[in-house]
Amino acid sequence: MKNDITQKNIKKLKKAILVYNPKSGNANMILSNFDLITRKLLEKGITLTLYSISWDYDLFTEILKNEKYDILILSGGDGTLSRCLSELYSKNIEFPEVAIFPTGTSNDFSKALNIGENIENWIEKITEKTAKYVDFGLINNKTVFLSSYAGGLFTQISYNTDKTLKKTFGKVAYYINGVGELTNIKAFDLNIVLDGNEKVKEKAILFVILNGKGVAGFDNVIDDASMNDGLMDILIIKNIDNLLDVPKILMDLMNNNLTDNDYTRTLRAKKCKIEKVKEDINLSIDGEEGGNMDVEIEFVEKKLKVFH
Structure with a gap:
């Protein structure tokens, strides 16, 4: 491991949660590369929790309401991303910094941001880049x-x-x-x-x-x-x-x-x-x-x- 996680700096670890949609177009990429994702993030001092969403998003929002995460990794298509953020917004939960793993069939948002097309690109955005502000649309003050x-x-x-x-x-x-x-x-x-x-x-x-x-x-x-x-x-x-x-x-x-x-x-x-x-x-x-x-x-x- 390139950056050993020692007792001295363990308190400085960042926490990330990877929320993925098992029904999105290429969701199997997440499970088959989970060890790679975990290892690469940990080398940069980021621990990872995996969460699989269904049509019921209540538990997902409760987790982010009660647990502090520095990074929210959303895996899926445009619809999955906007639904997750809508749930957080409607419950007045502050957005963590967001990373995108575009595993859906429709990935216009990630394409516009040049996120890349493979798992190494996606991980690199988190470990080597800085999160920047991006606009979002809001419908009737509740739907993102x-x-x-x-x-x-x-x-x-x-x-x-x-x-x-x-x-x-x-x-x-x-x-x-x-x-x-x-x-x-x-x-x-x-x-x-x-x-x-x-x-x-x-x-x-x-x-x-x-x-x-x-x-x-x-x-x-x-x-x-x-x-x-x-x-x-x-x-x-x-x-x-x-x-x-x-x-x-x-x-x-x-x-x-x-x-x-x-x-x-x-x-x-x-x-x-x-x-x-x-x-x-x-x-x-x-x-x-x-x-x-x-x-x-x-x-x-x-x-x-x-x-x-």
Whole structure:
């Protein structure tokens, strides 16, 4: 062991808890590499506790309420991360410094932070980097999202795609399901109020509130977006009158050129209110199913520190 843990410095040990979702895409990576993770962290003076989550998060929050941890390692996809942080936020439990092991199928947040794609990268972020402040979205003052809040076309693909397909084919499974959506485009009336005064009305087929540049595997949907400015970026895809224009929108999306497309509109705000959409649309919160309702969304800065 490179750094021996002696009796003299044992009181200086940091404590980390690794919370993992056994049903996420690559959860087996955690168990198969647990000895490696434990050893590498201990070499840097960090002890590790492993905790497996289920749909019941009460015990998880009770542990962090009653036990002081310096580092919270969250393993899973975007949905797992945001659900864990939502539970802590709703119970007024201060966030420890957060590290991410992106073992889910949808990992937009970790990709935006350049967390890396293997276990050595993830461990190195904790042992060699310093945690830095990152914004997060807050829905109705209780639900945290880290990457995106979206409504309309494509938004149900993540939570409707078969889990076996996700594990076997990864993102390809999403794209396969997405093609079918193009034959069923539904427009809806979108009403947003930005920062308490600016009213925005659009006939839209999709809106996405972004934390950072990318979403759904696309790296630079909004190129000048930031994850630490306290502002949300809103992308609206307007109703498409001519279906022959759909391929152009998709090509612009793939080429990171949406801002030059006539069917798109981008906005930026600290807070916004979105009216419940009268039409029947799908909503997603970090790739997990959400409800169509009146929402108030704000971006919170300088409360969440993440190793990246």
